[in-house]
Amino acid sequence: MNSSFIGQAAESAVNFLFLHFRGGFDAFSAALGAVVKLLEDGLGAIPFVVVLVALMAVALWRKGVAFAAFGGVALYAIHYMGLWPQTMATLALVIAATFFSLLIGIPLGIWGARNKRVEVILRSLLDLMQTMPAFVYLIPAVILFGLGRVPAVIATIVFAMPPVVRLTTLGIKQVREELMEAGRSFGSTDTQLLWKIQLPNALPSIMAGINQTIMMALSMVVVASMIGAGGLGEYVLSGIQRLDIGIGFEGGLGVVLLAIILDRLTESFGVKSKKKVSRPKASKQAASEPAQTQT
Structure with missing residues (x-):
């Protein structure tokens, strides 16, 4: 089946990039691959007991005793199934993809909130x-970067970045106009308005975008395993290829447990941020009450 003019144009564009900028793509692939490998080796070098204690401490701090117990049981179950190395490889992929998604996505979201034309584009x-099938991202990624972790990270970034861009733009645009007017009346510059008013008040929305970006990056691991990403996705893919229900279920369960832990923890930071944003109003009201009673 021959592709149409649109498909041929897309193929020509990818081939042009590959032929004329191959050296740049190779250098970028080597650098990004080294970062991901370093992150994976670093996580893999941490003993399981240290990770278990650290996770339970953070879970206890952010969510309470019940979730701390659940997190401990979930990590122990992953370790018991023999999936700890694969889990650390998956976590390294998710962390790398999420970091670069936020590094690109949050500034784009701020730019879109402050410029109408940029927002439309x-x-x-x-x-x-968001609507393009995830498998389509893998084709140009493999052509430009080969097989392995690097094209998997690139495809994951493209797939996972949209939520943080959208929710950053939405959060900044929803900052109340009276707060902006108050800042301008005190002589604040646009940069000061951004850092001292817009971003603090948009933080709950931005944290929700970070949470969704992490979840979408984690949902990409099985698809990315088809091009050599490794980790839990490769374990699930192995179960599919062998029609082995046990292997597939264990790999899928590992992904689910890791997703629940990451989701609840990142969600808790968004909730706390929302409380911090609303706290100054309550403190002002409390401070005014004694003065009223004295009069």
């Missing part, structure tokens, strides 16, 4: 990124 691009 970004909205169209994000619609394309």
Whole structure:
């Protein structure tokens, strides 16, 4: 089956990039691959007991005793199934993809909130990124970067970035106009308004975007395993290829447990941030009450 003009144009564009910028793509692939490998080796070198204690301590701090117990049981179950190395490889992939998604996505979201034309262009691009099947990302990624972790990270970034861009833009645009006017009346510059008013008040929305980006990055691990990403996705893919229900179930269970832990912890930071944003109002009211009673 021959592709149409649109498909041929896309193929020509990818081939042009591969032929004329191959050296740059190779250098970028080597650098990104070294970062991911270093992150994976670093996580793998941490003893299981240390990770278990650290996770339970953070879970106890953010969510309470019940979730700390659940997190401990979940990690022990992953270790018991022999999936600890694969889990650390998956976590390294998710951390790398999430970091670069936030590094690119949050500034784009801020830019879109402050510029109408940029917002329109970004909205169209994000619609394309979110609706395009994830398998399609793998084709140009493999052509430009080969097989392995690097194309998996690139495809995951494209797939997982849209939520943080959208929710950053939404959070900044929803900052109340009276707060902006108060800042301008005190002579604040646009940069000061951004850092001292817009970003603090948009933080709950931004944290929700970070949470969704992490979840979408984690959902990409099985698809990315088809091009050599490794980790839990490769374990699930092995179960599919062998029609082995046990292997597939264990790999899927490992992904689910890791997703629940990451989701609840990142969600807790968004909730705490929302409380911090609303706390100054309550403190002002409390401070005014004694003065009223004295009069």
